Amino acid sequence: MNKPIAPELMQAAESVGSTGTQAMDAYWMPFTANRQFKKAPRLLTRADRMHYVDADGRQVLDGVAGLWCVNAGHNRPRIVKAIQDQAAEMDFAPPFQMAHPKAFELAERVAAIAPAGMGKVFFTNSGSESVDTALKMAIAYHRVRGEGQRTRLIGRERGYHGVNFGGISVGGMVANRKHFGSLLAGVDHIRHTHDPARNAFSRGQPAHGAEIADDLERLVALHDASTIAAVIVEPVAGSTGVLVPPQGYLQRLREICDRHGILLIFDEVITGFGRTGNPFAAQTFGVTPDMITCAKGLTNGCVPMGAVIVRDAIHDAFMSGPEHLIEFFHGYTYSAHPLACAAGIATLDTYADDGLLTRAKELEPYFADAVHSLKGEPNVIDVRNIGLVGGIELAPLPGEPTKRAFGAFLDCWQQGVLIRTTGDTIAMSPPLIIERAQIDELVDKVRGAIRRAA
């Protein structure tokens, strides 16, 4: 039974005309200012290619691919049909000691676009689950090969690796950590790479900061390499404000990991599936990690799914002992769910048909010109870009961090454009099907919002 709607919510809802008689009490929204939202809701009801339609029937240009996931644009017919057909054919298949053909097919397809040597795919249901799966795999891998003392996990300041306990422990965002107790033991962090003093307004990869990777040597000296299982970083940090890796940084991190037998995990939940102009950012930056975590674009956001892509040698290390025994005690009821696998295969077909896994490379110069044209606008203190990702950092309002950028977000919404903000950075990551005129529209509306927020 629906509870009665609080009068003030009803009034607020009516004032924006977008909720009708929708009850809004029960839904506790994730990562949302719930009370503010329910006073002035922003409800999306339909979507097609580059646009949402809101509850008032307004068209909204999607500047963030939903939430960095709808890389092929919305409601692509091939993906919709694949999900419909699969639901009618087989709704669920248990993934433990059983399987269905599309799970194998999708794993092969993902391995085929992954960096060479990364041929094994473990399915999860989200980015957060992919991260926790990869961390467990890393520790278990060292154990099965006789180095069970390698249990320490290293993350990076300003990292975002989802919201499960492993992910927030290696993550480096204080708001996501401080409420949740002591987190995982045996975790440490290397320094983040953000260096506006030397790198502000860099186009693409900043020139300065490769040496920041040496911070890993500091932790090796402190803990001893023999205790460290893995290092996890986002090749491009998204949720902490679009931080592009300095030239040479990831190469140096790889070298240090190799020197000390430490596994390197790239969290590609937002960079996977074409965002930087290649299937994975590992290929864009020419650095091959030991594991890649991904989700989002794997199914074009249509059905929840994540994956960990693993170097063959890591997988093979588990394949010892009696053949009738389970090799890795981990998995989810919905790992390789048939609907997700059907969506994933149709998504990869759509990416291939439309050339989307490399389209960001073609559009990057145009997109970079557009976002860097915001330099000089009021309070813009940095502009960062790579592939089809742009970050516009605004000077915070004195004593009120995040408020200026959030104001720009609300302003853009009023103008019919969906962006995202994190701290005082505006992030743009449109579907990879975006046209040049739509890039202009997106950036011009952001420009207007920035001016009005001055």
Ligand SMILES: Cc1ncc(COP(=O)(O)O)c(C=O)c1O
């Ligand atoms: C780099 C990174 N890792 C992990 C996650 C968590 O993914 P999910 O929200 O699907 O759990 C995200 C989500 O944005 C992400 O950006």
